[in-house]
Amino acid sequence: xxxxxxxxxxxxxxxxxxxxxxxxxxxxxxxxxxxxxxxxxxxxxxxxxxxxxxxxxxxxxxxxxxxxxxxxxxxxxxxxxxxxxxxxxxxxxxxxxxxxxxxxxxxxxxxxxxxxxxxxxxxxxxxxxxxxxxxxxxxxxxxxxxxxxxxxxxxxxxxxxxxxxxxxxxxxxxxxxxxxxxxxxxxxxxxxxxxxxxx
Amino acid sequence: xxxxxxxxxxxxxxxxxxxxxxxxxxxxxxxxxxxxxxxxxxxxxxxxxxxxxxxxxxxxxxxxxxxxxxxxxxxxxxxxxxxxxxxxxxxxxxxxxxxxxxxxxxxxxxxxxxxxxxxxxxxxxxxxxxxxxxxxxxxxxxxxxxxxxxxxxxxxxxxxxxxxxxxxxxxxxxxxxxxxxxxxxxxxxxxxxxxxxxx
DNA sequence: GTCTATAGGCAGATAGAC
DNA sequence: GTCTATCTGCCTATAGAC
Numbered sequence: 001x002x003x004x005x006x007x008x009x010x011x012x013x014x015x016x017x018x019x020x021x022x023x024x025x026x027x028x029x030x031x032x033x034x035x036x037x038x039x040x041x042x043x044x045x046x047x048x049x050x051x052x053x054x055x056x057x058x059x060x061x062x063x064x065x066x067x068x069x070x071x072x073x074x075x076x077x078x079x080x081x082x083x084x085x086x087x088x089x090x091x092x093x094x095x096x097x098x099x100x101x102x103x104x105x106x107x108x109x110x111x112x113x114x115x116x117x118x119x120x121x122x123x124x125x126x127x128x129x130x131x132x133x134x135x136x137x138x139x140x141x142x143x144x145x146x147x148x149x150x151x152x153x154x155x156x157x158x159x160x161x162x163x164x165x166x167x168x169x170x171x172x173x174x175x176x177x178x179x180x181x182x183x184x185x186x187x188x189x190x191x192x193x194x195x196x197x198x199x
Numbered sequence: 200x201x202x203x204x205x206x207x208x209x210x211x212x213x214x215x216x217x218x219x220x221x222x223x224x225x226x227x228x229x230x231x232x233x234x235x236x237x238x239x240x241x242x243x244x245x246x247x248x249x250x251x252x253x254x255x256x257x258x259x260x261x262x263x264x265x266x267x268x269x270x271x272x273x274x275x276x277x278x279x280x281x282x283x284x285x286x287x288x289x290x291x292x293x294x295x296x297x298x299x300x301x302x303x304x305x306x307x308x309x310x311x312x313x314x315x316x317x318x319x320x321x322x323x324x325x326x327x328x329x330x331x332x333x334x335x336x337x338x339x340x341x342x343x344x345x346x347x348x349x350x351x352x353x354x355x356x357x358x359x360x361x362x363x364x365x366x367x368x369x370x371x372x373x374x375x376x377x378x379x380x381x382x383x384x385x386x387x388x389x390x391x392x393x394x395x396x397x398x
Numbered sequence: 399g400t401c402t403a404t405a406g407g408c409a410g411a412t413a414g415a416c
Numbered sequence: 417g418t419c420t421a422t423c424t425g426c427c428t429a430t431a432g433a434c
Contacts (some may be wrong), residue, residue, distance in 0.1 A: 033317040036410065038407080041255070045418075046418070048412085048421095051418060052418075056411080106313070160391055163384055166374060167373075170369075171368065192351055195351075196351050219422080234427060235429090246427095250428085311399070344425080
């Protein structure tokens, strides 16, 4: 399944700018604490202009997450293409998230998952889809490896190790955000786990 | 430091009921998606009555988290008193969170951490304090054990293992909530980790 | 302690001019 | 495509009667 041209989504310059700012704010404040007025202020537009591009907040939310999911898929494909050792792949994968954290953000789908109960249905579906993407990909990466997850006694399957990895990454981002710079603690936790999985 | 009577906080019957409902709703919707009107409806009160007990939402939020933190401290103390093996302690600790998840909720401080940027300062401080409580306690539990964390090659210190555990628990709750019942996946991820830490 | 009533602000959203 | 103007509804919070 080619990930590229399934849905063209050729966006206008303004629509793209809106998505950029919305993504950034969602990552920092969650879904409910971001308003059209916030976006308008940062973009030097009026709220009506944003409503023209994204009629409802649900439309905007869905567009942001869908684009995020697609960009993430490309990054994962690049990792798979450019590395072959499990350890190297996992390290580069973790750096995807470390980059977001270094920027003062949190995984978009991680924050949105916390707001799950209040999310419009299409947005919630995309968030769930993102998590499924991650566990599927990690599972196949682990299964490709000859002695995948050999270091974790209690885990029977690659999928269980994948679940564990994703949970730890999301949780480490959640608990290690900004005030003091805890980026190093985030990296240390994940290094610890990866060293055990791929030693 | 006795955890009991530092601050009396003898609450009226109504104040306690308000805290109960607020805690429950915060755990399901996050801080910003819970309103005085929501609470009033569930409690069969008016919003004015809630404002009498907790003048501002920041007051309410802080009271909820402070109480949560205190209850959690008691539970941890009980675990320490009633078990001695590292493995048994960690298992009971994880079950604290599994109980919340089984109830359809998420760790109160986990959800609130996602809203961190929009939290009133006193609430944010309590949330951070909760996480510090957990890593401090886990660190001491691990350090007490003779060969603590021996199964994790990459982790030099008990504190690093503690960070890893807390991250995994919070992340596993975040990514394994309700729609399908993923309580078993939550438990599997943590069992996997504990088996490696305390084998 | 709880109520009614209400203030003042901000939310998401729409109509219609340009 | 972007604007001004506006609607409706909900938010936190307060005043004052009971």
